[in-house]
Amino acid sequence: MPKLGMEPIRKAALVKATILEIGRLRSLDVTVTQIAKRAGMSSALAHHYFGSKDEIFLAAMRHILTIYAAEVRGALMISKTARGRLEAILRMSFSARNFYGESIGAWLNFYVLAQTAPKAARLLAVYQRRLNSNLVHALRPLASDRATAIALTLGALIDGVYLREALAPKAPDGDAAVTMILNYLDLELGRTSAPMISPSNSFGAPL
Amino acid sequence: MPKLGMEPIRKAALVKATILEIGRLRSLDVTVTQIAKRAGMSSALAHHYFGSKDEIFLAAMRHILTIYAAEVRGALMISKTARGRLEAILRMSFSARNFYGESIGAWLNFYVLAQTAPKAARLLAVYQRRLNSNLVHALRPLASDRATAIALTLGALIDGVYLREALAPKAPDGDAAVTMILNYLDLELGRTSAPMISPSNSFGAPL
Amino acid sequence: MPKLGMEPIRKAALVKATILEIGRLRSLDVTVTQIAKRAGMSSALAHHYFGSKDEIFLAAMRHILTIYAAEVRGALMISKTARGRLEAILRMSFSARNFYGESIGAWLNFYVLAQTAPKAARLLAVYQRRLNSNLVHALRPLASDRATAIALTLGALIDGVYLREALAPKAPDGDAAVTMILNYLDLELGRTSAPMISPSNSFGAPL
Amino acid sequence: MPKLGMEPIRKAALVKATILEIGRLRSLDVTVTQIAKRAGMSSALAHHYFGSKDEIFLAAMRHILTIYAAEVRGALMISKTARGRLEAILRMSFSARNFYGESIGAWLNFYVLAQTAPKAARLLAVYQRRLNSNLVHALRPLASDRATAIALTLGALIDGVYLREALAPKAPDGDAAVTMILNYLDLELGRTSAPMISPSNSFGAPL
DNA sequence: AATGAATGAGGATTCATTCAT
DNA sequence: GATGAATGAATCCTCATTCAT
Numbered sequence A, B, C, D: 001m002p003k004l005g006m007e008p009i010r011k012a013a014l015v016k017a018t019i020l021e022i023g024r025l026r027s028l029d030v031t032v033t034q035i036a037k038r039a040g041m042s043s044a045l046a047h048h049y050f051g052s053k054d055e056i057f058l059a060a061m062r063h064i065l066t067i068y069a070a071e072v073r074g075a076l077m078i079s080k081t082a083r084g085r086l087e088a089i090l091r092m093s094f095s096a097r098n099f100y101g102e103s104i105g106a107w108l109n110f111y112v113l114a115q116t117a118p119k120a121a122r123l124l125a126v127y128q129r130r131l132n133s134n135l136v137h138a139l140r141p142l143a144s145d146r147a148t149a150i151a152l153t154l155g156a157l158i159d160g161v162y163l164r165e166a167l168a169p170k171a172p173d174g175d176a177a178v179t180m181i182l183n184y185l186d187l188e189l190g191r192t193s194a195p196m197i198s199p200s201n202s203f204g205a206p207l
Numbered sequence E: 001a002a003t004g005a006a007t008g009a010g011g012a013t014t015c016a017t018t019c020a021t
Numbered sequence F: 001g002a003t004g005a006a007t008g009a010a011t012c013c014t015c016a017t018t019c020a021t
Helices: A006-025 A032-038 A043-050 A053-078 A082-098 A103-116 A118-139 A144-167 A174-189 B006-025 B032-038 B043-050 B053-078 B082-093 B103-116 B118-139 B144-167 B174-189 C006-025 C032-038 C043-050 C053-078 C082-098 C103-116 C118-139 C144-167 C174-189 D006-025 D032-038 D043-050 D053-078 D082-093 D103-116 D118-139 D147-167 D174-189
Strands: none
Touching (some): A006 A043, A006 A103, A043 A053, A053 A082, A053 A118, A082 A174, A103 B144, A118 A144, A144 B103, A174 B144, A174 B174, B006 B032, B006 B043, B006 B053, B032 B043, B032 B053, B043 B053, B053 B118, B082 B144, B103 B118, B103 B144, B118 B144, B144 B174, C006 C032, C006 C043, C032 C053, C043 C053, C053 C103, C053 C118, C082 C174, C103 D103, C118 C144, C144 D103, D006 D032, D006 D043, D006 D053, D032 D043, D032 D053, D043 D053, D053 D082, D053 D103, D053 D118, D082 D118, D082 D174, D103 D147, D147 D174
């Protein structure tokens, strides 16, 4: 009955299950047994493939980041104008991370993980730098001298909006998020911005 | 050593120790024993005074939020102009929460706690609403029709910048944070903003 | 403020509280703190007066047994006929132990205590022997040669009925209990017994 | 050592160990660790199989009651006469419960457990009702109108005698117990009973 | 390849008991 | 006389991890 080439299948199932469980419980307090059960195998097998719980978490985080990066890259290729590229990055930031539905809940918890696990922190840093440079590149033609500063603000804004989406009891609204951030962007670029529709039931308070 | 009136002293020590330990470990995985030891007592005594670990966490969170709210309130009283009030809120958001040094590390973890613990979520919601109304009130005279929308963006920006401060390996720089957000504010209010100095070693990537 | 002669008052309050709490919880898992609180004092004071939890339990048990014995003795003095004395013993067995209301619940638990604590066992044995001799004495004039055997059965019957009363969810019914046992007694003594009224909702199953 | 199909073996070992330990200590204050150690495994494994201490207790109680019921049922099948059936029930009540030797000590403690734990109480009630109906059925042909009343007294007598056996320091004497109860039964049924031999060292005192 | 079996280490919580005031 | 303060020792329970099959 032993099948060949099960390793990638099992690993993928575990990664997916990890994201789902963390998202569902909205906490890193997920047991290996829970993850394995959801992935349809024993916890012993999970250890067999990953060696430790930390490695499972790391793989799950890596997976989320990889997909995110891939989607941003894809969107950038299509967009031809500078502003189109910026919009693409924004849009991906609020859609790509939902590929599993619950992954929005997993994201914040990976941030927490990055606080403690150096490997996770390094992983995060790589992607953060890469995406920052994406923003700067896209901004350069539009606001050469202020590109860095605007990129910084844009990044913070994305994080902040995303954080609120992750914590709000209501269903996430990606479009509203993008509209809000584009409003800021256009302000910086000197365009007249379309009046923003403020979503109801949103907290406007600081973190 | 037993004296009278130790309860408030012990409780305060435990709250302080909780914030310090969460900040130090950058994780909610802090044991009662660790907290109690840092507070200079046995874990049994910690339970005696708080009843459960959850209550200890809650008390610590309540403490941070109370101090934060108090400082904002204080700053608002002094400021006479609308813009001064906005600036005060921003400034407090990046200074008050550091009163213990490590409290910046505890903050994000309390956010995680709020995802799971209803009591913590309620606590957070109260403060978020209160501060959002502060922002809206201050904005009303300056941009009556867009006050709500701007408050929303400001709130997200504060959260985002704070999140990055909490996660960055470098020492937090409150002034730079405030400057960045004021730049956005002045843009919205139609003023010319002073060119912002971009802090080094900052990630500009989305969450 | 220190009052004189508090010792007997405090001790009595603790004994009473112990019986009430054991009866209320229907278990020996009563904490000294619970007992002390119900007795209106600190647990430290309870220890001061009794030295240990075991001693508190013992004192409570001693108290119940003392009252029981006293009531039986009193009833025996009044009754002039042999059968009257037997009936008195029975009646006391189902009324005296209720002096506190909840004491019926404490009784079974003291039996359990007697299984473990030698002092408690000795206490119990003394009273059991004394009361057995009461039964035998009362029976001697009525059934000289079978007095011992009948006393044995009577004792077991009393215990059994009492046990069921203690465990039944319904309110204890002392009269029915006495009637049932008198029925047996009269059978042994050759009298015609009055038809017994069978209480509803009673289990007739063995222990 | 790990083999397949250990679960029933481990569970049985734990149930047996529970009865032995409760019997040995004559108290419900048995730790899971003690039980597990006597069953030859870690306390973690005990929890793995039963989930909680309560479930372990319940399983042990269920086991005793199941065996008891089975033995009574078996004995009833063999007996052809009504009186034979009654005698069988009595005899089983004083032998079946000794299958493990110490189980007699566990029995009383399960009664205490039933005072507090609803599940245990329900368990007990089921068996009590079932056995009461056994008694009534067997009595009907012999004393139709008084069957219920006699069953009640018989039940109480069984409980009482059993309780004394459980508490007495001497070795339990099942034959004497049965003889004593049969004496009552024959009295009720109008037979002449053989003179009973009174066991030495027995308390004839009420509970 | 896969898993049931098994456990050591640790964590929250409780409680009898002691002590200084 | 009285108590708040304080703790060590236990207890139940969980979980990542290992191992034999």
